[in-house]
Amino acid sequence: MNVIDLFAGAGGLSEGFRKAGFNILSHVEMDQSASLTLKTREAFYFLKEKDKLHIYEDYLLKKISRDELYSHIPKDILNRVINAEITDETIGGIFKSVDKSIGNQKISVIIGGPPCQAYSLAGRARDPERMLNDPRNYLYKQYIKFLSKYSPEIFVFENVMGILTAQSGEIFQNIKKEMNEAGYEIDYKVLNSKDFGVCQSRKRVILIGWKKELTFSYPNFENIQVAKKTIRNLFEDLPILKAGEAINERDGYTKRSTKYLVADSIRETDWNVLIQHIARPNRELDLNIYRYAVEKWDTEGRKIKYDELPKTWQTQKNTQSFLDRFKVIPYDDVSHTVVAHIAKDGHYYIHPSKEQNRSISVREAARIQSFPDNYYFEDSRTAAYKQIGNAVPPLMAYHLAKNILDKI
Template sequence: MNNKNFNYIDLFAGAGGLSEGFKRSGFEAIAHVEMDKAACYTLKTRIAYYHLKENNRIKDYIAYLEGKITREELYSLIPSKILDTVINLPIGLENNETIFSKLDKHSSGREIDLIVGGPPCQAYSLAGRSRSKDKMVADPRNYLFLQYANYLQKYNPKMFVFENVLGLKSANEGRYFKTMVTLFSNLGYEIADFILEADKHGVLQKRKRIILIGHKRHLKLNVPDFESFEIKAKVSDIFADLPSLNAGEGVNKYASYKCDGNPYVYDAKLRNGIEVLTQHVCRPNTKQDKEIYKIAVELWLNKNERLQYDNLPDNLKTHKNRTTFCDRFKVVAPELESSQTVVAHIAKDGHYYIHPDIHQNRSISVREAARLQSFPDDFYFEGVKEGTSRTAAFKQIGNAVPPLMAERIAIYIKRLLQA
């Protein structure tokens, strides 16, 4: 195939972590389809970033990060036909025809090279099943892969990338996974599945995901295994240049860095030229939370041990559940090469993501969570309304594909398409 800029459609796009990797690698987004309204604003803001950057108007985007212009004013600088490529609808039988119509308009008759995306993972995740009385068997999200298949059938892309949690392989005793592979195969695709570990692709986080890559049989591609891509660093590297905060503190737009960054934040493209720090804000914590956080940090720093809930003083134990999730309070250990997995539950509380500095005594900020996921600092997470929305930002970050890992996937796919 030729060396053109390949295009893609992003389904179940979320905040655009997967898309960020493909965009960086030279792919052109036809459209993003996402049901969450806040995430759609985030996608539009990122589209605005790329449009302004590519047209030598990055100062306009910086003005937004600095709070000098509103979101509405930022969007007014972008052609509406570009912003309209973000389609805020749930994928499913009720909306598919409408989405198809919009995709047809944005593709302008072009052949689609690639479809990427992964349905919401809660129905397949081990944590989700452990909390559910019926093990999530009745959850309709189990069958969203059927909708993904509808888009493969409609647009017949050369390749697709389907991303999800490891629990996909074991959910319903593996039946969903087997059905999925058979369905995609019946649509004319050769399927290869991989387990990718984020910390082997430059991300300072333990995060395993299953990746299905499909290509049309007539392409007869040789699909090799992924090569690791490690950037030597410690988790402390993501904290070092950020200002100290106490619980409940921070500035949404904008703050200054405490100092120059270490090599990792530049190598991983977290700091990439726009020296405007945003969303370094953290949630307030109760007096009880902060007492527990101090115990957890001291235990880790002094004994290298994780806090078990039952070992807390009785006056700090308020949960009736003492048999599961006993490690619900966990420090983000600075001296390790990867943190615990950042998940969407961080939107509900930060107990599993305690900052390692006992003097700050808080859970991690939005920006720190984004850095653990390898999002660049110029990536702005929106709420439905303009302004600070920690909950919406944390949810989007926890649900996302780390952009650095996505970029490795995109480079891999591009090589196959160019073969």
């Protein structure tokens, strides 16, 4: 079943759908760094199929350049990634590029979710106009244009919980109405990634639409059986890292892959190249706060409040609100939601080890989101964090895709 991935980001949705057996023919993404990540992932799958993963590993280990890596990949594979913003002015050209990628093949499924900043509660809180005039409120209309042109049997539309209440619920009512007018029955639920085996509590609205003539109904995801996992399970083969340090090398792990990591496709048994285990440098003040936060979590089982810190550590004037600025990721539970703000600082994602005393690395963040260890995020450390924070967890996407396929 052929798929178009819209607003694709770093490719979390398409990674899960691909694992479930779907054929991803085209990705559309406006961010250049994320688009390069998608191309590099296409390169990975092509080289894996040709039994030439040593070329990909050489790239990861910086033995060859990105251009050299891409020189081994047919242009039509790389051209599946369309780096463009979807607007009224660009959509015609994007359709032409997608048409080249799919040729005469029928599109069965469209997946994706428009950027969520206009719908998010945090975005509305920061904007004096509460995002009322943000054009991103209406990107769903571009999504519907793809439904009208390619007429897939099924589509999956993902977004943040705030989409349900944006503009007093009017936006979501319009989305449902216009999707229905495009020829689709729809249903939606708020789903939590931890219920799909992801080591993270992350609630998202998952709307599924299907052609009115199809005999189909929203899958019962409550029947998914997953083992309980913790951050301790997730991190146990990763080496100790201090703030500002990085490990990107073959045989960088401290032990063989575990049953849990293999079962969830995070680290295959034969994968030994540890990449992007990179921790950002921190000020001594932040490290003092991290140490204090972990100590309070370990001894009292509680998260600290900003106003309880010693006065000399309080550099923010606001001590009345947003007091949960520093959060420890617990060893013996799942993580709280990883969001794109991790690209700006790591205060919300403090590593639970006092010995390491830092915020989580790029690879640790990727694992919390259930990305495989062989998944490479292009460009800078900051760009990688942003891509990870914006992504749909691939393991959640896999279960979505598998259950949709079973029902079809």
